Each structure stands twice: as C-alpha cells, then as structure tokens.
Amino acid sequence: MYDKSGLTTCRVILLNFDNNSLTKTGGHYMRYDFDTIINREDTDALKWEPSVLREKFGEKDMLPLWVADMDFKTPQPVIDAIVKRAEHGIYGYTIRLKDYYDAVIEWEQKRHHWHVKKEWIVFTPGIVPAVNYMIQAYCLAGDKVMIQTPVYYPFGHAIANNGCQVVDNPLVYDGEQYTIDFEDFEKKAKDSRLKLFILCSPHNPIGRIWTKEELTRLGEICIANNVIVIADEIHHDLILEGHTHHVFANISKSLAEQSIICTAPSKTFNLAGLNTSNIIIPNKELRIRYEQVLENNSISGQNPMSIDGMKAAYREGEEWLDQLLVYLEDNVRFMDKYLADNLPHVKLLKPEATYLAWLDFTAITTDDRILERLIFHDAKVALDGGTWFGDTGSGFMRINFACPRSILHEALERICKSVKDYMQS
Numbered sequence: 179m180y181d182k183s184g185l186t187t188c189r190v191i192l193l194n195f196d197n198n199s200l201t202k203t204g205g206h207y208m209r210y211d212f213d214t215i216i217n218r219e220d221t222d223a224l225k226w227e228p229s230v231l232r233e234k235f236g237e238k239d240m241l242p243l244w245v246a247d248m249d250f251k252t253p254q255p256v257i258d259a260i261v262k263r264a265e266h267g268i269y270g271y272t273i274r275l276k277d278y279y280d281a282v283i284e285w286e287q288k289r290h291h292w293h294v295k296k297e298w299i300v301f302t303p304g305i306v307p308a309v310n311y312m313i314q315a316y317c318l319a320g321d322k323v324m325i326q327t328p329v330y331y332p333f334g335h336a337i338a339n340n341g342c343q344v345v346d347n348p349l350v351y352d353g354e355q356y357t358i359d360f361e362d363f364e365k366k367a368k369d370s371r372l373k374l375f376i377l378c379s380p381h382n383p384i385g386r387i388w389t390k391e392e393l394t395r396l397g398e399i400c401i402a403n404n405v406i407v408i409a410d411e412i413h414h415d416l417i418l419e420g421h422t423h424h425v426f427a428n429i430s431k432s433l434a435e436q437s438i439i440c441t442a443p444s445k446t447f448n449l450a451g452l453n454t455s456n457i458i459i460p461n462k463e464l465r466i467r468y469e470q471v472l473e474n475n476s477i478s479g480q481n482p483m484s485i486d487g488m489k490a491a492y493r494e495g496e497e498w499l500d501q502l503l504v505y506l507e508d509n510v511r512f513m514d515k516y517l518a519d520n521l522p523h524v525k526l527l528k529p530e531a532t533y534l535a536w537l538d539f540t541a542i543t544t545d546d547r548i549l550e551r552l553i554f555h556d557a558k559v560a561l562d563g564g565t566w567f568g569d570t571g572s573g574f575m576r577i578n579f580a581c582p583r584s585i586l587h588e589a590l591e592r593i594c595k596s597v598k599d600y601m602q603s
C-alpha cells in the first residue's frame with residue numbers, strides 16, 4: 179500500500195464512525211459525503227442520458243451503473259479551482275507550465291514512489307486518444323497489437339480503426355480468478371509483426387492488480403521480442419485495501435525503457451469530462467516518435483479548466499481520495515454480503531482496484547441474450563455487457579459501484595428480483 183503518512187490515521191479513524199455522524203476528524207480532515215444522491219439530469223451526462231440509454235440498452239428509464247465515471251462530486255478544492263478559473267472570464271489558448279509538471283511528478287512520487295522526470299511527460303487529451311496515436315506512431319498498417327481479453331473494449335477498436343490486427347492473449351478464468359497464460363503470450367510475442375502490447379494495469383473489467391512477478395515476466399518477454407508495452411494505468415490510484423500496485427516502469431530500468439505509462443486524474447478524481455491525461459515515456463526515441471504524431475495531428479492546446487482542476491486534484495485531493503477508497507471498499511463488502519445473502523448464484527469477483535466489478539452470471543445462464551433481457555429490460559439496470567469486453571466476457575457483466583450505497587442497493591434489489599423470477603419460471 180502507499181505511504182500515506184498522516185492519512186493512514188485518517189482512514190483508520192473514519193472507519194470507526196458511522197456514516198452520518200462526522201464532519202471533522204481530529205480537527206484536521208473534512209468528512210466528504212458520498213451518500214447523498216446528486217441529480218445529474220440536464221448536465222449532458224452520458225451515463226444518465228435517457229436517449230443514450232435507449233440507444234445502448236433499448237430502455238430509457240434505467241438505473242445506470244455502467245460507463246466509468248462516479249456519481250460523486252469531485253473534491254472541493256478542485257471545484258474551487260475551476261470556479262476561480264471560470265470567474266476570470268478569459269479562456270484563451272493555454273499552455274502547461276512548471277506547476278503542471280510538478281503536480282504530476284509530486285503525485286507519482288508520493289502515491290507510487292515513482293520518480294518521473296519532467297521531460298518524460300507528454301500531454302494528450304485522454305488515454306483512448308493516446309492509444310490511437312501510439313498505434314499510429316509505432317505500427318504500420320497490418321501490424322499486430324496484443325491485448326488480454328476480457329478487456330476495456332476501446333483498445334480493440336483503436337487497433338482495428340488504425341488498420342492493425344488484434345492479437346488476443348485471453349486471460350484464464352478458473353471459476354474464481356483470472357491469471358495470465360504466459361506460454362500463449364510468449365508464442366504470440368515472437369511474431370515479428372507484433373509491435374505493441376496494451377497492458378491494462380490494474381485490469382478493467384476483472385479488477386486484478388498484477389503482481390510484480392507477473393509484470394516482470396510480461397516485460398521480459400516483450401523486451402526479448404522487441405514489443406513495446408503500453409501500460410494503461412488510468413486506474414492505478416484506485417487501489418483497494420490490502421493490495422499493492424506496481425507501476426510497470428518503476429519495476430526496473432529495462433521495463434521503463436520498453437514502456438509507455440498512461441496515467442490521469444480522470445478516474446481518480448472524477449474528472450473524465452475534463453479530457454486530460456499524462457502520457458509518460460522514459461525512452462527518448464519512443465517519446466520523439468509519439469510527439470511527432472501529436473504534432474502531425476495538431477494536438478497541443480490545453481483546456482484551462484483541466485489544468486487548474488488537475489493541479490488542485492493532485493495537490494489538494496489526496497484526503498478526498500483516501501475517504502473515497504474507504505467508501506468504495508465498503509461498497510464492495512456491501513455487494514458481496516448482499517449477493518451471498520440473496521443471490522448466491524451470482525458471483526462477485528472481488529476487485530483489488532478500480533470502482534468496477536465483474537459479476538459472473540454463468541450459474542444462471544450462459545445465453546447472453548437472456549442475461550441482457552434480465553438485467554437491461556426486466557431489472558432496468560444499465561451495466562456494461564460482458565461481451566462488450568470480448569467473447570471471453572460472455573456470461574458476465576461489469577458493475578460500476580462508484581455511487582451512493584442506496585443506489586447500489588436499489589440496483590442489486592432489481593437484479594435480484596429479475597434473476598429470481600427467471601430462476602423460478
């Protein structure tokens with residue numbers, strides 16, 4: 179786990195209070211409220227928009243626990259920084275100065291013990307765009323890129339949309355947890371047309387944190403076969419109790435030279451709409467090639483709200499994050515108990531990181547059309563369908579539990595009712 183210094187104390191203290199009693203702890207820490215339901219109607223929120231729900235799920239009146247943003251307000255210092263910037267009233271062309279880089283560097287040092295150099299950091303407005311630009315930078319049409327399904331589906335789209343071939347190294351499910359098939363990985367890495375491996379770390383949707391040994395083994399195979407590793411670590415700040423995350427490039431100098439690390443404040447602090455990310459490339463030659471593609475696409479400008487919001491998040495948002503993690507851990511315990519008590523046929527793969535959990539419905543049905551009918555149409559709960567993440571996701575769904583517990587409870591009640599009705603029919 180991180181060295182949280184004083185904040186470790188804060189987390190321990192908070193666990194000892196019941197949910198509604200506290201506004202201050204020890205006179206130092208503000209108690210953030212994750213229980214209040216915030217109405218997101220009329221905010222153009224993708225997750226809640228009825229027309230989007232109708233298009234994606236065939237229903238518009240749904241409880242949405244799908245796309246990965248949170249139903250919580252961002253930390254107060256971020257709101258204050260954005261309001262202050264907005265009140266200035268001029269939103270002209272904006273650049274990144276020392277302060278921006280220092281905020282990223284200090285954050286990675288503090289939370290991950292990773293020393294990032296300023297010149298390694300390349301701004302890109304989002305990690306999905308960055309993955310697309312990397313494929314353009316490092317691949318020729320027809321080249322191959324490896325992923326590990328079930329995995330965040332825009333990876334596959336980015337590979338295909340840029341004229342390359344998807345190579346899958348499917349994760350192996352033993353009915354409890356997923357592991358990597360290293361023999362298959364190595365065999366596929368030996369293909370001379372395989373140029374890139376997109377590592378999802380921590381992994382979305384299965385919620386695993388890869389061990390140092392697993393990451394090292396993957397990295398060594400990639401080095402031996404000249405495969406560049408894109409480590410998408412967008413979820414690396416959302417590490418749940420009892421687990422340790424290793425930044426891929428922080429494991430050894432040779433892994434750092436072989437990889438590109440993608441981080442962002444977007445998942446951590448609920449800033450996805452600000453479209454910002456940090457693409458960190460220690461290897462100079464790889465960095466120059468990537469920067470050239472950004473230049474070719476005229477990617478240089480920066481949204482002033484993103485800069486100020488991001489700086490405030492990294493500099494003043496840590497206390498909020500530690501309280502958020504406690505709330506998320508409690509939501510996992512809540513889901514686990516609810517399912518064990520009410521719907522033991524549905525298995526929750528306990529996430530080690532992220533606010534996304536992978537639900538195994540295969541004991542109910544292996545027919546995805548039936549599963550979608552039960553969840554989307556009968557329960558009217560919007561979850562990410564398992565097959566969105568690849569064929570290997572069949573029989574599963576992904577739930578986003580970054581919401582007030584009352585919403586999570588309501589979603590579980592609805593799912594439970596529709597599944598029980600089906601089982602009794």
Ligand SMILES: Cc1ncc(COP(=O)(O)O)c(C=O)c1O
Pocket residue numbers: 246303304305306307330378382410412413442444450454455
């Ligand atoms: C693994 C992963 N990468 C990238 C993204 C999206 O990144 P961005 O919004 O910066 O494009 C997500 C969002 O859910 C994600 O889970």
